Amino acid sequence: MNPSKLQLKLFVERNGHKPESEAFIPIFHRWIKDHVLSELVIDVANYAHVPKGPGVVLIGHTGDYYLDDAEGRFGLLYSRKRGLASAAFEARLEDLFRRALHAASLLEKEAVATPAGETRLRFTTNELLFRINDRLAGPANDETFAAVRPALEAMARRLFEGSFELTRVGDARDLFGVKIAGTGKAADLTTLLSRVGGPPAADLP
Amino acid sequence: MNAAKTWKEKLGNTVPEAWAREIDVFETQIELRKKGKIEEKLFAETRLRRGTYGQRYDNGQRHDGAVTQLLAYPSGEITKGPTTLWDAPGMQRIKIPYGRLTIAQLETIADLAEEYSDRILHVTTRQDIQLHFVHIEDTPDLMRRLAASGITTREACGNTVRNVTGCPYAGVCQTESFDVTPYANAMTFFLLGHDDTQNFGRKFKLSFSGCKDQPCALANFHDIGCIARTRMVDGKKERGFEVVVGGGLGSVPQNAQLFDAFVPETELLPLAQAMSRVYARLGEKQNRAKARLKFLVKKLGLEEFKRLTLEERATLRPDPRWTAFLADLHVTDEKPLRAAGPLPAEPHPAGFAAWRATNVVPQAQPGYVMAGVTLPLGDLTSDQARQLADIARRFTGDTLRTTADQNMLLRWVSEADLVALYQALQAADLAGAGAGTLTDIVACPGTDTCKLGISSSRALAAELGKQLTGTELADNANAKGLHIKASGCFNACGQHHVADLGFLGVSRNVNGRRVPHFQLVVGGQWTNNAGSYGLAIGAVPSKRVPEVVKRLAGRFAAERQGDETFAAFTTRIGKKTIRALVEEMQAVPPYEVDPSFYTDWGDPREYTIDDMGVGECAGEVVPMVEVGLADAEREIFESQILLEEKKPAEAVARAYSAMLVAARALTREKNPNLSNDPNEIVAEFRKHFCDTQLFYDPFAGPKFAQYFFRIHDEHANAKDPEAVHQLIEEATLFVDAAHQAYARLGASLGGPALGIAPAVDSAPVQSSPSSGAGA
Numbered sequence: 013m014n015p016s017k018l019q020l021k022l023f024v025e026r027n028g029h030k031p032e033s034e035a036f037i038p039i040f041h042r043w044i045k046d047h048v049l050s051e052l053v054i055d056v057a058n059y060a061h062v063p064k065g066p067g068v069v070l071i072g073h074t075g076d077y078y079l080d081d082a083e084g085r086f087g088l089l090y091s092r093k094r095g096l097a098s099a100a101f102e103a104r105l106e107d108l109f110r111r112a113l114h115a116a117s118l119l120e121k122e123a124v125a126t127p128a129g130e131t132r133l134r135f136t137t138n139e140l141l142f143r144i145n146d147r148l149a150g151p152a153n154d155e156t157f158a159a160v161r162p163a164l165e166a167m168a169r170r171l172f173e174g175s176f177e178l179t180r181v182g183d184a185r186d187l188f189g190v191k192i193a194g195t196g197k198a199a200d201l202t203t204l205l206s207r208v209g210g211p212p213a214a215d216l217p
Numbered sequence: 218m219n220a221a222k223t224w225k226e227k228l229g230n231t232v233p234e235a236w237a238r239e240i241d242v243f244e245t246q247i248e249l250r251k252k253g254k255i256e257e258k259l260f261a262e263t264r265l266r267r268g269t270y271g272q273r274y275d276n277g278q279r280h281d282g283a284v285t286q287l288l289a290y291p292s293g294e295i296t297k298g299p300t301t302l303w304d305a306p307g308m309q310r311i312k313i314p315y316g317r318l319t320i321a322q323l324e325t326i327a328d329l330a331e332e333y334s335d336r337i338l339h340v341t342t343r344q345d346i347q348l349h350f351v352h353i354e355d356t357p358d359l360m361r362r363l364a365a366s367g368i369t370t371r372e373a374c375g376n377t378v379r380n381v382t383g384c385p386y387a388g389v390c391q392t393e394s395f396d397v398t399p400y401a402n403a404m405t406f407f408l409l410g411h412d413d414t415q416n417f418g419r420k421f422k423l424s425f426s427g428c429k430d431q432p433c434a435l436a437n438f439h440d441i442g443c444i445a446r447t448r449m450v451d452g453k454k455e456r457g458f459e460v461v462v463g464g465g466l467g468s469v470p471q472n473a474q475l476f477d478a479f480v481p482e483t484e485l486l487p488l489a490q491a492m493s494r495v496y497a498r499l500g501e502k503q504n505r506a507k508a509r510l511k512f513l514v515k516k517l518g519l520e521e522f523k524r525l526t527l528e529e530r531a532t533l534r535p536d537p538r539w540t541a542f543l544a545d546l547h548v549t550d551e552k553p554l555r556a557a558g559p560l561p562a563e564p565h566p567a568g569f570a571a572w573r574a575t576n577v578v579p580q581a582q583p584g585y586v587m588a589g590v591t592l593p594l595g596d597l598t599s600d601q602a603r604q605l606a607d608i609a610r611r612f613t614g615d616t617l618r619t620t621a622d623q624n625m626l627l628r629w630v631s632e633a634d635l636v637a638l639y640q641a642l643q644a645a646d647l648a649g650a651g652a653g654t655l656t657d658i659v660a661c662p663g664t665d666t667c668k669l670g671i672s673s674s675r676a677l678a679a680e681l682g683k684q685l686t687g688t689e690l691a692d693n694a695n696a697k698g699l700h701i702k703a704s705g706c707f708n709a710c711g712q713h714h715v716a717d718l719g720f721l722g723v724s725r726n727v728n729g730r731r732v733p734h735f736q737l738v739v740g741g742q743w744t745n746n747a748g749s750y751g752l753a754i755g756a757v758p759s760k761r762v763p764e765v766v767k768r769l770a771g772r773f774a775a776e777r778q779g780d781e782t783f784a785a786f787t788t789r790i791g792k793k794t795i796r797a798l799v800e801e802m803q804a805v806p807p808y809e810v811d812p813s814f815y816t817d818w819g820d821p822r823e824y825t826i827d828d829m830g831v832g833e834c835a836g837e838v839v840p841m842v843e844v845g846l847a848d849a850e851r852e853i854f855e856s857q858i859l860l861e862e863k864k865p866a867e868a869v870a871r872a873y874s875a876m877l878v879a880a881r882a883l884t885r886e887k888n889p890n891l892s893n894d895p896n897e898i899v900a901e902f903r904k905h906f907c908d909t910q911l912f913y914d915p916f917a918g919p920k921f922a923q924y925f926f927r928i929h930d931e932h933a934n935a936k937d938p939e940a941v942h943q944l945i946e947e948a949t950l951f952v953d954a955a956h957q958a959y960a961r962l963g964a965s966l967g968g969p970a971l972g973i974a975p976a977v978d979s980a981p982v983q984s985s986p987s988s989g990a991g992a
Contacts, residue, residue, distance in 0.1 A: 038821040045281035058819050061593040061679050063646035066336045071350050
């Protein structure tokens with residue numbers, strides 16, 4: 013089993029003013045213009061009008077970045093769509109974490125307009141949501157969990173350098189999902205990113 | 218761990234054999250094209266016939282607000298069609314015949330949106346569902362999964378019979394003659410892949426309506442519109458259809474004409490087959506702009522088209538499918554899941570009354586209602602789709618319908634369950650009120666994803682929704698029933714012609730910069746199956762459209778007489794009055810004063826139409842050209858007023874004059890000695906702009922210029938109101954094309970250097986398209 017369509021969501025801290033997802037439209041356009049990410053990004057899609065939806069999406073060739081409101085929780089979802097065809101699952105997983113954490117760390121540096129004034133996002137660093145966006149390669153069942161668990165545990169161990177918990181989420185119709193929670197002292201995004209190898213160097217085919 | 222390694226293997230024989238084979242063939246064609254073994258145009262038509270479209274930026278270029286950047290797709294120069302790069306994401310259209318969707322199908326599409334798209338299901342104005350940002354290599358599996366649930370994407374695009382649309386109330390409607398569902402179903406699968414529908418020059422659209430007066434199936438803008446009728450023969454009720462032909466929207470909207478007031482049900486399918494043959498044989502094949510059936514009907518004349526069709530009908534080899542479906546017209550019947558019962562007594566939850574007032578329609582069957590599910594911009598998420606499937610499973614049964622106003626409809630809701638249904642919809646964030654009202658705005662994809670989009674119709678609709686929802690105006694008894702529809706370009710996918718307030722995306726050049734605009738079209742008729750089309754009043758900057766809507770709707774709210782329609786209201790107060798209001802809103806502040814006018818809604822990039830693939834040349838503004846074009850616009854408006862005043866000959870003359878003025882404004886830059894003699898203007902315009910193809914629209918080619926030449930050759934002699942109306946439409950498009958040519962060819966015409974910051978005027982003046990920049 014080696015699914016390639018993987019997702020990782022980081023949640024924004026609940027305290028503070030929640031910016032409208034549309035506030036990120038100019039930021040994502042600038043990211044395209046200035047080649048901020050080391051991968052091909054193509055367009056910005058706005059679904060802010062849909063409640064608990066994908067919000068604003070930076071559409072890429074190999075992956076998409078959603079500032080979404082799904083599950084009723086605002087956060088950054090990175091969704092790997094293609095690429096890394098010959099890589100092992102562990103390598104795909106590392107790439108997933110590096111891209112998501114890197115994008116989140118970039119977003120934390122952006123000034124974002126809210127009705128109450130300018131703010132900056134702060135991501136929760138001790139809770140992540142992992143999903144397999146492929147019902148064929150990774151159906152939502154215990155078998156899939158058993159298959160991916162060792163690699164997820166290894167990644168969580170690197171990330172949190174201590175204790176953690178993996179919990180399956182969702183039902184049989186949903187995508188396969190696992191909540192990854194660090195149970196020790198939370199580190200900042202930069203630290204987490206460095207633990208998994210730092211920013212991705214380039215888009216991998 | 219998983220036995221099946223591919224969807225093909227997993228789905229096995231759950232995919233109908235013929236459909237499975239088609240998809241296998243398509244998958245092979247994908248591989249062959251990647252290897253360069255299929256010519257790109259052929260492959261393009263192949264994928265289009267499977268509903269697999271291109272999308273904006275698929276030529277590998279994207280304007281970032283300052284310059285056009287190349288998108289370096291890893292597959293490089295491999296294409297999936299002319300100027301369409303292999304790796305560029307595209308749109309997958311999923312046909313939903315007459316909008317009928319089962320729970321399982323909805324759940325399948327929800328999964329597909331999640332796994333291959335961006336978790337959004339977009340309901341279109343033709344009752345399809347579209348997924349965006351789909352990679353072509355994902356499409357075979359996507360199609361297999363659809364096929365396993367009973368959906369084919371075959372002929373969702375291309376020069377084929379498109380989705381057969383139908384009244385979403387069919388079978389439960391209080392005013393229908395009879396349920397058209399089994400007829401629409403039979404027509405769909407009879408024409409799908411039929412030999413006689415494979416050689417069209419252009420697309421072909423059919424619709425089915427249960428009654429004549431309601432708008433539900435919009436029969437009048439279809440190639441073939443079928444309206445249920447009954448008649449008594451020897452004391453027995455006989456079913457049939459009033460058949461209208463040759464309707465269409467697009468750049469040249471045309472009302473369908475009555476082909477036959479009563480076609481017996483046994484003759485409906487063979488008649489459609491015969492029409493398909495005539496269209497395939499005689500329809501235009503080379504000039505796409507003239508290839509729809511409406512042009513053939515017009516060219517031949519209705520009577521000749523009818524004669525040829527009936528002659529063809531007589532030669533058809535009998536086909537049992539023509540009538541086989543009549544043996545069981547109940548095959549598509551739906552039965553209620555829950556017993557009918559009265560609405561629970563009050564108190565009801567907050568918001569229920571408002572939702573019920575706008576979204577709930579009584580069925581013909583006592584104790585049952587239909588509940589509209591309002592979808593903002595036609596969008597719902599995969600999660601919402603699954604929740605909606607659960608709601609249908611709990612309250613109504615196996616089917617839902619998509620609607621032409623981009624919503625969904627639950628039928629067979631027991632009134633006893635209505636409160637519980639509302640609460641379930643609330644939990645899914647699907648209980649928005651206002652279905653079919655002022656705030657329920659229809660919009661095509663526009664510049665969000667469409668290659669042809671000029672202005673952002675979706676972002677405009679979203680903005681209008683924000684600004685109108687919850688206002689007194691939206692709740693006003695007179696104004697709340699107004700329909701607003703927005704199209705991103707003249708192709709009219711937003712159906713703006715049949716809105717009370719329609720908006721059509723255009724661009725204007727102001728002080729050397731592009732400014733997104735929308736042409737205001739008022740007074741279209743949504744009722745009577747889209748009975749008549751509105752007229753263009755003038756273009757306003759995108760950023761001022763909300764104010765225009767508020768003013769016009771506000772005035773209607775205050776001054777409506779009785780049950781007067783908005784179309785009647787605009788006639789009563791006069792289009793001059795509306796034009797005056799529009800003129801007040803046309804001013805565009807200089808860029809240095811308010812640069813927001815130079816961006817479109819929802820997009821921070823400085824506005825451009827470069828992403829349509831149109832190059833812009835450098836140069837300087839030549840005020841005389843702009844003045845001439847502004848004069849032409851004014852004359853267009855005057856021609857509309859003359860038509861309204863029942864002076865058709867003068868209206869035609871004025872529209873013709875507008876075209877001459879616009880042509881002369883451009884041509885004079887090439888030939889300063891140009892006189893006012895129409896023959897000379899036409900000859901010189903042809904020489905400098907058509908022989909050179911400089912005037913040709915990047916997508917429509919010579920179409921707009923040909924309008925001009927034809928009216929000149931015919932000495933502007935249209936007389937009947939519909940022909941005059943159309944001629945004015947054509948003149949409007951020609952003048953708009955002149956604007957585009959001017960902006961495109963700025964340098965060679967001594968025009969502005971678009972895309973490059975112009976020199977700042979020492980004394981900036983407000984500029985508007987009607988008054989001319991700096992005039």
